[in-house]
Amino acid sequence: MAILLDKPQEVSQEHFLLKIAMKGANFAPGQFINIKTTEGTDPLLRRPFSIFDAEGDIAHIIVRVVGRGTSLISKMEKGEINVLGPLGKGFTLEKNKNLLLVGGGVGNAPLYFLARELKNRGNKLTYIYAAKTKNYIFYEDLYRGLVDEFLLFTDDGSAGTKGVPTEMARDIISGSGFERVYCCGPDPMMEKVVNMASASAAVEVSMENYFGCGVGLCMGCTVDTIHGFKRACMDGPVFNGREVIWSKE
Ligand SMILES: Cc1cc2nc3c(=O)[nH]c(=O)nc-3n(C[C@H](O)[C@H](O)[C@H](O)COP(=O)(O)OP(=O)(O)OC[C@H]3O[C@@H](n4cnc5c(N)ncnc54)[C@H](O)[C@@H]3O)c2cc1C
Ligand code: FES
The missing domain is CATH 3.40.50.80 (Nucleotide-binding domain of ferredoxin-NADP reductase (FNR) module)
Structure with missing residues (x-):
């Protein structure tokens, strides 16, 4: 079980910082974590958030409040939090460029x-x-x-x-x-x-598009690419931008 180390801290208008200890986790830039926002069923689906920073196995995320799930997260108390991750494929880490x-x-x-x-x-x-x-x-x-x-x-x-x-x-x-x-x-x-x-x-x-399950099962997060439809939660969220089919004529 992951632990929210402190109450979410407001770092700018509508934006909150959360620090979450996830025992043994290794984070890579571009990966995300998937948070269950309530014990109940509304919202039912987890909400995905990118890793803003990491200290060992502690993930830092920035949550912008845009709806019910993110509002619930911004009001969480410190203690246990239901999180999956880290998930997804991250950015290419270049050297000396x-x-x-x-x-x-x-x-x-x-x-x-x-x-x-x-x-x-x-x-x-x-x-x-x-x-x-x-x-x-x-x-x-x-x-x-x-x-x-x-x-x-x-x-x-x-x-x-x-x-x-x-x-x-x-x-x-x-x-x-x-x-x-x-x-x-x-x-x-x-x-x-x-x-x-x-x-x-x-x-x-x-690609921070809409997610459903977040673990590759529902096809709710598809991105159209020159190689066909890809699941942002499994094949991304980081993609080669030149392979994404952005807007259809
Ligand atoms: C891989 C990934 C990484 C993300 N990283 C971050 C992050 O670091 N910080 C952060 O604040 N948010 C991030 N998001 C977006 C975040 O997941 C959504 O804002 C959140 O799920 C909304 O939940 P809600 O219940 O508050 O909003 P809902 O009640 O579900 O929706 C409220 C409003 O927000 C819009 N909305 C919901 N989800 C999205 C979305 N994915 N993109 C655009 N508009 C949306 C809806 O259309 C609606 O108007 C990320 C999304 C993905 C897929
Ligand atoms: S969110 Fe369900 S397959 Fe990606």
Whole structure:
């Protein structure tokens, strides 16, 4: 049984940090855990959350409250918590390369753990952090302190540059110097980043679409790819962005 070490801590508007001890677990960036939000049946299904950071077998996650399940999680008391994981396939961990990370909203969460592991492997990191407003930004200082270049964008200009990075940072995203681009955020943003990235760069995206069972049984999480339908919970959530079929004409 996993243990929630403290009450969820509000780290920005609607966003909560949870630290969960999961005995013997080994986490990789891009993997997720699946939380049962109540003892009862409403909601029935577990809710998936990416690993924001890990200290040994303690997972840190950031939960944005968007509905009933996440609201219940934000009000949990410390103690036992029903969690499965770590699950799924994570990001490719490069060594000594020039890399770009692009996060939108709570999609920034898995990219922090990724950035930390990439930094340990001698990579040069440029990080683009996008958020709706200043109030939705979490742990800006941690991201800034970790990477070589940090660029901040908000939709309303309340912090950083006003606008979305796929408009305001086109030149950077399409720059030929990056050997790999990692992206997590809303699908339209990820699609644009994949299309903009230099042809010489590999692009990985983490698909945070709807999940059902979370363990490969229901096909409730399918992602259309050039290799056919894939299950995000088992074959992902990290995919080669160039193999995803984003929008159908
Ligand atoms: C692999 C993976 C990793 C994720 N990592 C994180 C994370 O680190 N932090 C985080 O806060 N969230 C993350 N999510 C999304 C999170 O799982 C959902 O927000 C959560 O399940 C919603 O539960 P709920 O009961 O509160 O909302 P519901 O009551 O089920 O839905 C409330 C509203 O949110 C929308 N919604 C629900 N699920 C999603 C979704 N997956 N994508 C977009 N909109 C959705 C619904 O359409 C509805 O409008 C991740 C999802 C996946 C698949
Ligand atoms: S969520 Fe059921 S197969 Fe992926």
